[in-house]
Amino acid sequence: MSKRKGLAKKEARKGFGISSIYLIYAAIFWGYPFVWLFILLFSKWRFVGSPQFVGFRNITRVLTDPLFWKTVTNVFRFMMYYIPLVLIGALLFAIALNKIKFGKTFIALSFLLANVSSGVAYSIMFSNIFSVNGPVNKALNTLFGITIPWFTSPQWAMFSIALIVIWKFIGYYGLILYAGLTAIPKSLYEAAELDGAGSLTKFFKITLPLLNPSIIMVLVLAITLAFGIFTEPYMITGGGPMRSTLTPMMHMITTAFQRMDPTYAATMAVFVAMISFGMIWVIRKTMEREVDLV
Amino acid sequence: MKKVTVVFIVLLLTVFAFSQTKLVFWTAPNPQQEMFWKEVVAEYETLHPEIDIEWSTIPAAGSSEEAILTAIASGRAPDISTNIFSGFAAQLADIDQLVALNELEGFDELVETRKMGSIIEGWKINGNAYVIPIYSNPVLMWWRDSLLKEAGFDNPPRTYSEIYEFSKNFVVPMERYSIQVIAGRNWWDRWFDFITYYYAAGKGKPYIDTERMRAAFNNEVGQEVAKFIKTMFDNQWTAVDLGTDPFYTGAIAGTLMGPWSIAYAENQYPKVVDDIVITPPPVPDNYPSDQPIYTFADAKGLVIFNTTDHLEEAWEFVQWVFSREDFDSKWLEYTKMPPAREDLLTNEIFADFWEANPLAAEYAKYVPYAIPPAPITTTVDVQDIMTVELVEPLMHGTKDVQKALDDAVKAINRILW
Numbered sequence: 001m002s003k004r005k006g007l008a009k010k011e012a013r014k015g016f017g018i019s020s021i022y023l024i025y026a027a028i029f030w031g032y033p034f035v036w037l038f039i040l041l042f043s044k045w046r047f048v049g050s051p052q053f054v055g056f057r058n059i060t061r062v063l064t065d066p067l068f069w070k071t072v073t074n075v076f077r078f079m080m081y082y083i084p085l086v087l088i089g090a091l092l093f094a095i096a097l098n099k100i101k102f103g104k105t106f107i108a109l110s111f112l113l114a115n116v117s118s119g120v121a122y123s124i125m126f127s128n129i130f131s132v133n134g135p136v137n138k139a140l141n142t143l144f145g146i147t148i149p150w151f152t153s154p155q156w157a158m159f160s161i162a163l164i165v166i167w168k169f170i171g172y173y174g175l176i177l178y179a180g181l182t183a184i185p186k187s188l189y190e191a192a193e194l195d196g197a198g199s200l201t202k203f204f205k206i207t208l209p210l211l212n213p214s215i216i217m218v219l220v221l222a223i224t225l226a227f228g229i230f231t232e233p234y235m236i237t238g239g240g241p242m243r244s245t246l247t248p249m250m251h252m253i254t255t256a257f258q259r260m261d262p263t264y265a266a267t268m269a270v271f272v273a274m275i276s277f278g279m280i281w282v283i284r285k286t287m288e289r290e291v292d293l294v
Numbered sequence: 295m296k297k298v299t300v301v302f303i304v305l306l307l308t309v310f311a312f313s314q315t316k317l318v319f320w321t322a323p324n325p326q327q328e329m330f331w332k333e334v335v336a337e338y339e340t341l342h343p344e345i346d347i348e349w350s351t352i353p354a355a356g357s358s359e360e361a362i363l364t365a366i367a368s369g370r371a372p373d374i375s376t377n378i379f380s381g382f383a384a385q386l387a388d389i390d391q392l393v394a395l396n397e398l399e400g401f402d403e404l405v406e407t408r409k410m411g412s413i414i415e416g417w418k419i420n421g422n423a424y425v426i427p428i429y430s431n432p433v434l435m436w437w438r439d440s441l442l443k444e445a446g447f448d449n450p451p452r453t454y455s456e457i458y459e460f461s462k463n464f465v466v467p468m469e470r471y472s473i474q475v476i477a478g479r480n481w482w483d484r485w486f487d488f489i490t491y492y493y494a495a496g497k498g499k500p501y502i503d504t505e506r507m508r509a510a511f512n513n514e515v516g517q518e519v520a521k522f523i524k525t526m527f528d529n530q531w532t533a534v535d536l537g538t539d540p541f542y543t544g545a546i547a548g549t550l551m552g553p554w555s556i557a558y559a560e561n562q563y564p565k566v567v568d569d570i571v572i573t574p575p576p577v578p579d580n581y582p583s584d585q586p587i588y589t590f591a592d593a594k595g596l597v598i599f600n601t602t603d604h605l606e607e608a609w610e611f612v613q614w615v616f617s618r619e620d621f622d623s624k625w626l627e628y629t630k631m632p633p634a635r636e637d638l639l640t641n642e643i644f645a646d647f648w649e650a651n652p653l654a655a656e657y658a659k660y661v662p663y664a665i666p667p668a669p670i671t672t673t674v675d676v677q678d679i680m681t682v683e684l685v686e687p688l689m690h691g692t693k694d695v696q697k698a699l700d701d702a703v704k705a706i707n708r709i710l711w
Contacts, residue, residue, distance in 0.1 A: 046389050047367040124538055131537035133468050133545055141468060151535050152689075240479030241686055254481075257360040258674040260385050262367075 040266035047262060058267035068268055071248040072275060074158060078247075079226045081162035086169055086222060087215070093174035098181045108178075111171025119168075119231035126164045127151065127236045151237050154244035161232050161245055169225070173218045180214030181207070212289045219287070220280050227276040248272045314346040315607050322358070322377035322594070323351040326557065326629040331376075333624070334615060345607055352377060366391060366601075373602040374612065376428055377594050380417055380666045381673030383425045386597065388671050393598040394422040398609050407617045409637040412662075417595065419669045425595035426616060427634035429625070431552045432657055432664035433490045433590045435473075437571045441547040450548070450571055453579045454522045457548075461531035464547060473548035474540060475523055475532040476685060481677040485667060486550050488680060490590040491519040493665055494575040498588035502668035502676065502710070509676075509706040512699045518578040520695040524688045534689065542566050550575060552592050553657040556630045572656040574663075591664030593634060619643050630654045632661050672709050679705045 041058060043051030062068055093111065097104060114122070130136055130150035137147045150160040184207065192202050208215075230249040233239055239246035248268060256265035321331045328351060335349045355361035358377045365371045371391070378386070386392050395401055401423070405411050410427060417425050437450040445463040461472035477483040492501050496515035503510040511519075526532040532546075540546045542563040559567050574587035581587070598608050615621060622633040623643050630651065632638055638658040639648070648655035667673060684702035687693035693701070 047363050048389050048391065127535065128537040131535040132533040133470070134535075134537055138468060147468065152533075238479035238481075238483070240681065241690065243682060253356060253360075254674055257357065257363055258481075259672075260363065260389070 037266055037270065040263045041270060043263055045263050046260050051263065054263075058264055061264060062267050062271050067243070067246075068248070068251065068271070070243055071246050071251045072272070074243075074245060074247060075226050075229070077158050077244075078162055078165075078229065079223065081159050082165060082226060083219065083222050085162070086166045086173060087218060089166060089170045090173035090177050090218060091211075093170055094177035094181050097174065097178050108171070108175060111174060114168050114170070115172040117168075120235055122164070122168070123232050123235035126160075130160060152241060154242045157237050157241060157245045161229075161236065164232055164236075165225070165229065169222075173221070176218055176221075177211060177214050180211045184210045209289065210291055212287070212291050216284060216288050219283050223276055223279050223283070227272050314344055315604050316346045316348055317374065317602075317604055317608055317611060318372040319347050319349045319611075320352045320362075320372040320375040320377075321349065323354070324629075327376075330621075330625050330628045334621060338611060338614060345611070347611070358382075362386075366599075369601075371599045371601050373604060373608045374596060374598050376596045378425060378597050379592075379594055380419075380425070380669040381671070383417070383595070383597060384419050384669045384673075385671045387419045387422070387424050391599055391601070392424040393600045393602075393605060393609075394424055395426065395598065395609075395612075396423040398605075400609075400613055404613050404616055408622075409635045409641075412636060413634050416591075416666050417593075417669070425597050426612060427593055427595040427666075429594060429629070429631040430634040430661050430664050430666070431554065431592040431631050432660035433486055433550050433552055433575070433592060434657060434660060435548055435573045435575050436541060436551045436555070437548045437573065438541070438544065438566070439569050439571045441544065442571070445547075450573045451576065452573065452583075453577055453581065454518070454525075455579045457522075457576055458525065458529075458531070460547070461526070461529065465531050467530055470544065471533055471536065471540075471546050472531045473526070474536060474546050474550075475526045476534055476689060477550065478534075479681055479686070481674050481681060484677040484680045484685070485590055485592060486552075488519060488523070488685060489667065490550055490575050491522065492516065493588045493590050495519050495578050495581065496588075497585065498663065498665050500665075500668060502670055502706075504668055504670060507670075507710040509703040509710065512703040515578075516699050517695055520684065520688055520699055522576070522578075523685065524691070524695055527689045528691060539563075553631050553654060554629075556651075556653050567653075570653060572653060574660065586663050587660075588663045588665060589660055591661075591666045593664070593666040595634070623647065626654070632658050634661070636662055670710070675709050676706050679709070 039051055042053060042055060044054045044057075045051035097108060100107065128134055132147070132149075132152070136150070141147050149156055151157050188206050188210075189202055192206060197205070228249055229247050230253070233245040233247055234250055237245045239250050249272075252265040252268050252272075255268065256262040319331075319335065321327055331349060335347045339345060339347055352358045352375065353361045353365070355364065359382050362371070362375060362378075362382075383392065404426075405414055413427055413430060414423055417423060417427055435450070441464065442448075442450055442460070445460055447460055447463075451457045451460045457473060464470065464472050475487065477486040489501055492511055492515060493499070495518050499510070499515060501509070501511045536545050537543070539562075541549045541551075542559065559570065575589050577587055596612065598605065598612065602608050619641070620643065622635060625631070625633050626644060626647055632654070635641075638644055638661055639655075644658070648658060668676075670676065680702055683705050684698045687698045687701075688695070
């Protein structure tokens, strides 16, 4: 009995030793910044000296800052274009990839190239393509006699940025959905076919419900991305026109490092995190279904 | 005996290593500037073996400001850093991070030796000189000579009306525009459009009254500049999103540029270089033709942080660098950016360079007329408001000139006051 106890202790020590690597890592890179963030939330600090306690001043300042809420609204506008389009696009990509017989890896990798390409590089590329005298506007003008102010109109600018981000992520999300599709047993479709189900019925009654975990995962990733978007508006529109593409991340970075107000930026970061977590929670609560494939 | 010698050498090296003073020195992450500083630092270390300069470029981050502030916050600020613009210097001085160089012995002599007396006046913050200006880049107008001639202009347009006239002859919508009037929508773009035009039209008048902390551009000069911007957009003689390098591709015939673009043009568009004509920024029609035209100076300088433990050594190094004319000559050779000195055109040491580099020589002429940005701590907010309340409404035609100026000045004063 005592031998077994000793062995259990030994095992426990071993387990603790292995997991301590992660615990130390988390304490340094997650715990410490989290405590520091909490301190900044209630203080005034300008990179030097000790933070001065200011109570809830930073929080009330965020609540009454129209610029911050404008950036949050901009994120919702971005999501309004981004989420449905990227989801439909990625789903079509996944279905197409599932049907392809040859060259699957090549096609998947081609789509993933967009995802791994430099944000700065493709932002420059798209700003050329969509410029006022660029190829897209020239083609539109020749074919239909119209031009679109892609980045110069407050109504269009965020949509144009959403299009660029969709291009970047369609392959990545598509592969997640593709993995979900391949996990659906073929026998389910065969059984449905025997029962006389058509393509649409199969899609809506089998594919879509069984893809629920993958779709939720894509949604969570898309929401997280929307609240952290920075490179594309920073490089292409600089947050304009009329601040219509200014994102919370851009606002936080300029506030912390150019306005030298890191405590206020930290408070905004907490709000952004709460809003995005809130959204994810709502999505999971309302849309997530337990799927049993066996 | 051998053992004793080895121990002696080890001891000697240890003592030598510990007796060295280490100075941490950061410079701009730019290949040409890196080449310059590498040689300068190596020479100083050879002359002063007791000093070890730990030289590096400013660490990779979103911006130099971000890297420096993070370093300050974590207690790892360098002793000396370059690449500091006047607004950032004002912010650093505001949190008491900079050494007031004018209080150090030998400052006046250095200013006299480097011929930067009047330049340094524009850099003073609350009466103190915290920054040694390294370079002063006037922003000037580049024109494509062949495109001007195509539109029947033998000389580049000088005034707003001449630009309007040129635009009428030259612009083909969707194909080509006359000039790029607005540089972009980021806050720093105002340095390269409204502020440059304002300095040019107002003979260098400041756009912020730093004594009274008030915006100072709601006047006749501001109206002329705003009217110019609005006219260009109303008539679709210009556009914002012109793609990359519109000047070189021929999508526009003129644009404001800094001297850093010379090296870029020579490397990327060598065929266009001979077609470039450089003039001062455009001015209102009534601007006297015999008066010099002022412009904006994109200027950066060097500071010593007051967290340094080796102020004396740091200051000696700074004095040594800036008292050497041949270094300014080397800087010019490597970077093509005019050093912040007033004798650029009269000092023999630079003569050969100007002869071999006529485009850079044009920039040298305007160094005495190039004014750095207002030394205020709220540069980002001020210029962000200029963008949202003034420039963008003029571009989109949503406000008239006076309303745009009124709104911008009112909002800026709220921040400054």
